[in-house]
Each structure stands twice: as C-alpha cells, then as structure tokens.
Amino acid sequence: MTEFFRTGRAAAEFLGIDEPDDWRRVEAVYPLLVNRHCLDLIDRSKGDADPVWRQFLPSAAELDDWKSDFDPLAEERQMLAPRLIRRFLDRAVVLVTGNCAVHCRFCFRKRLWKQGAKLADISDAELEAILVALREHPEIREVLLSGGDPCMVADGRLREIIAAFSSLEQISVIRLGTKLPAVWPERFTPQFIDMLAGFDKLWLLTHFNHPNEVDAAASAVCRSLIRRGVPVLNQCVLLRGVNDNPEVMEELFRRLLAIKVKPHYMFHVDPVRGVRHFATGIEAGLEVLRYLRGRLSSLGTPTFAIDLPEGGGKVALQPDYSSGGGFCDIHNKKIINYPDKEMKK
Ligand code: SF4
Structure with missing residues (x-):
C-alpha cells in the first residue's frame, strides 16, 4: 500500500532531507499531500530542480501571488x-x-x-x-x-x-x-x-x-x-x-x-x-x-x-x-x- 504524506516534515523525513524553512508557511495556505509513489520518482540529488519535486512539493514562490482569484475560469x-x-x-x-x-x-x-x-x-x-x-x-x-x-x-x-x-x-x-x-x-x-x-x-x-x-x-x-x-x-x-x-x-x-x-x-x-x-x-x-x-x-x-x-x-x-x-x-x-x-x- 502506498504511504501518504500530509506534512512537509514527514515528506522531508522520507526524502532524507531537512525540511525547508518555507514549507510550513506555504502549507498553511495550500496543504501538502503527496505519496510514496511520487516521492520515489524524485531524483534526490537534483533537489527542487527535479521535475516531480517541483510538481508536488511546496515552493515559497506559491505565496508570490498572481493577484488572480481561485476561479480564473x-x-x-x-x-x-x-x-x-x-x-x-x-x-x-x-x-x-x-x-x-x-x-x-x-x-x-x-x-x-x-x-x-x-x-x-x-x-x-x-x-x-x-x-x-x-x-x-x-x-x-x-x-x-x-x-x-x-x-x-x-x-x-x-x-x-x-x-x-x-x-x-x-x-x-x-x-x-x-x-x-x-x-x-x-x-x-x-x-x-x-x-x-x-x-x-x-x-x-x-x-x-x-x-x-x-x-x-x-x-x-x-x-x-x-x-x-x-x-x-x-x-x-x-x-x-x-x-x-x-x-x-x-x-x-x-x-x-x-x-x-x-x-x-x-x-x-x-x-x-x-x-x-x-x-x-x-x-x-x-x-x-x-x-x-x-x-x-x-x-x-x-x-x-x-x-x-x-x-x-x-x-x-x-x-x-x-x-x-x-x-x-x-x-x-x-x-x-x-x-x-x-x-x-
Ligand atoms: S491537478 Fe488534478 S490531481 Fe492535481 S490537485 Fe488538481 S484536481 Fe487534484
């Protein structure tokens, strides 16, 4: 069964990295949810440059608003x-x-x-x-x-x-x-x-x-x-x-x-x-x-x-x-x- 991670701390622990400082701030707005299948696809040596990491793990850039709303369509x-x-x-x-x-x-x-x-x-x-x-x-x-x-x-x-x-x-x-x-x-x-x-x-x-x-x-x-x-x-x-x-x-x-x-x-x-x-x-x-x-x-x-x-x-x-x-x-x-x-x- 796939394991699911609902906190940055748990995901970081699985990846064997220190939880980046910004993650908690981002999660407070957009909650993190990722699973083992996705984390296993990440090349950890690439860090946040990895294409799977970028899709599913938080980034401080998410808080740099577009001044759009949540339903642009x-x-x-x-x-x-x-x-x-x-x-x-x-x-x-x-x-x-x-x-x-x-x-x-x-x-x-x-x-x-x-x-x-x-x-x-x-x-x-x-x-x-x-x-x-x-x-x-x-x-x-x-x-x-x-x-x-x-x-x-x-x-x-x-x-x-x-x-x-x-x-x-x-x-x-x-x-x-x-x-x-x-x-x-x-x-x-x-x-x-x-x-x-x-x-x-x-x-x-x-x-x-x-x-x-x-x-x-x-x-x-x-x-x-x-x-x-x-x-x-x-x-x-x-x-x-x-x-x-x-x-x-x-x-x-x-x-x-x-x-x-x-x-x-x-x-x-x-x-x-x-x-x-x-x-x-x-x-x-x-x-x-x-x-x-x-x-x-x-x-x-x-x-x-x-x-x-x-x-x-x-x-x-x-x-x-x-x-x-x-x-x-x-x-x-x-x-x-x-x-x-x-x-x-
Ligand atoms: S893109 Fe699809 S799968 Fe991903 S969070 Fe949105 S609705 Fe869910």
Whole structure:
C-alpha cells in the first residue's frame, strides 16, 4: 500500500532531507499531500530542480501571488446545477469530489482543496439534481467526471455515478478525468479496472506531465485499461522548470505513444492564484509544436490550448507557418520554413 504524506516534515523525513524553512508557511495556505509513489520518482540529488519535486512539493514562490482569484475560469458562475459546470454547448463537467491523491502545486481547482475548503463526494441528491439538469439540456452529449479526482471515490459509489450518466440516452461519451494512473497506479486493482471496463461510453483522460512519470507501474495500468477497451488519452500542462523543453515533451509523447496513450492536449497553465512561477508564456508551447513538426507524427502531437479567462472557452494555438514556422527535414537534417520552394520537391 502506498504511504501518504500530509506534512512537509514527514515528506522531508522520507526524502532524507531537512525540511525547508518555507514549507510550513506555504502549507498553511495550500496543504501538502503527496505519496510514496511520487516521492520515489524524485531524483534526490537534483533537489527542487527535479521535475516531480517541483510538481508536488511546496515552493515559497506559491505565496508570490498572481493577484488572480481561485476561479480564473469563472466555473462557479457557469453552473447549471451545483457541481455541474457548462462551458461548451455539448459538454459539461461534473465535480464528483474535492479529494485527490496528491496536491499538485499548479492545480487550477485548488479552491476545492486549499486550506479551509473541502468538497466532499457527491451526494445522491446532488447527483439527481444534475441528471434533471442534463435532461433539460438534451444538447449536452458528453460529461467529464472531474474534481478533485473522481477515482478517489470508492469503487461501488463510482460505479453508481458512472451508471447514472450511462443510463442517459443523450450522453454518448463519459470522460473520466483522473491523475491516478500517473500518481497512484496501485489504485487500479483488477477489480477496479473490471468495473470501469463495464461501461461502453467511458473514456479515461489521464495526466502525465513528464517522461519520468511514465514508469513501469503507470504503463501497466494504461495498458490494462486499453486492453479492456477503455481508451486512454493524456492531457498535460506546460510548466516552467518541469517540462517547458521541446526535447522533454518529445520524450513524454513518445513514451505515451509506446503504451498506446494518445497525447490529447497540452495546456498553458491557468492563472489561478499561487501558480505564477509555473507560467511559461504561449511562445514556449508554440516552440514545442514547431520542434515536433516533422519529428513526431500527428498521433503523438497534442493540441496546444489555453483557457480564456472569465469562462471565455478553450482556444487552440498553432505556430504561424505562413510567416516562417520551422519544419524538420529529416533527410537533409535541417529546418526549412514555410513557404519554401524546397517543400514542393
Ligand atoms: S490531481 Fe488534478 S484536481 Fe487534484 S490537485 Fe492535481 S491537478 Fe488538481
């Protein structure tokens, strides 16, 4: 069983380091939660330069505010019913729980788990109200079960929740958004995978940000799910000092492809409070796409997107090849630009 650490002191002790002075101050605002699986992925010799450390252990930079709020995408104002967020015509998000296995320091929904907040698992009455709201909006065809992490909910209860959405004829796709294959693969017991595989409409959207996270245990979980008929896609977030490097991203996407997980989205970090130090700027994402062009097939290349503030929606971003974006010409080992006569040969 994976051990969980809820204080910096316990995590530092496990890592064999002195607890950094700032951690307690940061934890008082954004509580620490990490597990042994994640701590084992850390190369301790790198300290806070390690990409897994940076994602899950506190940094004083979190208190260097962005002057943003805790809901920059205005999700709370786009609720059709409590816990049901509608941001697109045909899709809606359901906040199944506020629980997670780890607290990602860059999380854009930290309003659900920051100090003083605690969103419990969805109740029967809340679930019923959501089903009523969905029936009133038959144009909603897809639900994303999110949170928090819906896979933190007990097997039997999660089965009831998925079954409830599955029973709605209007719903053709149920996305299960979960980070657990990456951070707590042991959660995916054979019984749990059996349960998920029982739902035809289910797709699993997971969240690997760095190639070091695609280890043997995580890979085995993804492979089992796919073998049992559950499609698995990955959404990553571009994070300064973690993966804002085209070569690191290429390695991540190649490792995912090798286990048949489709890199689906690469998001720019959302401007939630406390994550400014992770922000890369849009150019870093475009640089990744330029680098991948011609090196990696479209199967391995995700869509780069940014969420507009105030619920403005998701916008996909592409390099402007018409004004000189790069293309890797593998045979001649050089980068050529659009428009370029050499492209026509
Ligand atoms: S698992 Fe998801 S919801 Fe939970 S802290 Fe990480 S990013 Fe946030």
